Amino acid sequence: MMRAMSLPDPWQHFVNARRARRVERGLERILRPGTRASGTRIIRNSRELVSFAGNDYLGLASHPAVRAAAASCAKEFGVGAGASRLISGAHDLHAQLERRIAAHRGSERCLLFTSGYHVNVGVLSAFADADTLVASDELNHASIIDGCRLSRAKVVVYKHCDYEHARAMLASHQGRRLLVSDTLFSMSGDMANVGELSRVARDTGALLVLDDAHGYGTLGGSGRGVLEEQGLDESAAHIVTATLSKACGSLGGYACGSDDLIELLLNEARPFMFSTAGTLPDISAAMAAIVIIASAEGRALRERLKTLGKRLREGVHRHGFETGGEAHIVPVYIDGPERAVALSRRLEEAGFIAPAIRPPAAPWNRSMLRLCLSAAHDDADIDGLIQALAASSR
Ligand SMILES: Cc1ncc(COP(=O)(O)O)c(C=O)c1O
Known part of the structure; x- marks a missing residue:
């Protein structure tokens, strides 16, 4: 017989009311x-x-070379990393993949996280605090929104791709400023104008964070993503984040930026510090995928x-x-x-x-x-x- 602890009345009411609200709004979801x-x-x-x-x-999740890399890695090294990177989960494979991604993007340094969601939550909560104003595109991904919430920063949401709106909001703040945008928006499928974002960030002294989750691997001559597609290099933004779970067909995420910024993330981004490092077959699969992406x-x-x-x-x-x-x-x-x-x-x-x-x-x-x-x-x-x-x- 299945067992579960019975709920105290206020909690049962809460659970019932939340379900009723979801159903009424047509938002009840099921797994299929x-x-x-x-x-x-x-x-x-x-x-x-x-x-x-x-x-x-790119169909790489089932590409023979990607599968083979994951399988032979599992055979040789096992699966789980066993701990967070800062404790004892730092494997050479993680560092090799970071160097490979940094070389591919042409950025100073890369730091892996366990998912793209973790990266954005980690980056925003590490860089922004109560003295920071964050300007965020209204169509930014939920992981950016959640990172903003966790940071306790003052967040202003600018109209989709309206960079003059973003500029005006950033200019109105005295302290540190951060501008954050998806590069290729996951619902509307359109692209941010990275050149414009860069200009606004430069003019207002804002830290520019771009999420290239949907662009990395799929756009640009060598698959570097939206920046390459728009003829820009990595100096167009301070931090570029992306995921290994889309075009790379695996699981994980990364942030790229200068040595100083990555050092701060390694020490202060809580999802990096307090979550187990990516599994080794996932890391090997991503490495094989990036070799294909760049070829x-x-x-x-x-x-x-x-x-x-x-x-x-x-x-x-x-x-x-x-x-x-x-x-x-x-x-x-x-x-x-x-x-x-x-x-x-x-x-x-x-x-x-x-x-x-x-x-x-x-x-x-x-x-x-x-x-x-x-x-x-x-x-x-x-x-x-x-x-x-x-x-x-x-
Ligand atoms: C724009 C964007 N950023 C980040 C993520 C999170 O990536 P991951 O699935 O690796 O957690 C997603 C995933 O849907 C996304 O669409």
């Missing part, structure tokens, strides 16, 4: 287990679905991703849909949250996972299907999705 058959295929209830809901943008094969995968993005956008436009963004995240805007949810359900019946994003995750007037492409999609996946979308919306 399945098997990941490949970069783009998920098997649920014995049905194979083509997924447009993942972040394995001609990586370049070809990025080209493929661009071609698929063009094909998808042109196809859905032909059927009268409006899309946003400019890269491999393609929001297809749908009138009203109920319609977006109904469309997503019909697409699943037709064999496609295309999640509906609605308020509060999307702006109130901007419900959408958020389609994430992978270089592992084939043309038939894209064409099939376009046809199903057109048929489902009739």
